[in-house]
Amino acid sequence: MLEGLTAGMLVAPAALRGGDQPTVEELKGRLANTSVADRPPICLHISERQLDAAERFYVAGDSGKAQAALTDVSAFAELDRDYAIQSHKHEKQSEIAIRKMVRKLADLKHTVSREDQEEIQKTIDRLQRIRDDLLAAMFPKGGKK
Secondary structure, eight states: OHHHHHHHHHHHHHIIIIITSOOHHHHHHHHTTSOGGGHHHHHHHHHHHHHHHHHHHHHHTOHHHHHHHHHHHHHHHHHHHHHHHHHTOSHHHHHHHHHHHHHHHHHHHTTSOHHHHHHHHHHHHHHHHHHHHHHHHHSOTTOOO
């Protein structure tokens, strides 16, 4: 009986270390099978994970992979916005998360080459437009009647 308990104690920490986190590809696959109202958090998670990947690629000196990751950051942030506005759910959380991503990109921009700074600035500009759209959806001019 004690052997089974010991084996269970060894397996549980191993499972907690990394196997529980889905890959970006798995998250992308889940998107199609999820209701519109539940898609914004998934899109945000993909966007945030790709931003982390872009940062790692820039640190490693791989601008090509970093730019591809930034493309995903923008694309999935746009999907997040679209699904959040369509479902009228997760708008506030989306706006906050995108604001944090903009700050992180602004910090990253100062650590890369001038050519890479242009690409990061384009991503910042796209994310700012997405934030503006979310804010406009949450606070329409003229108020709700």
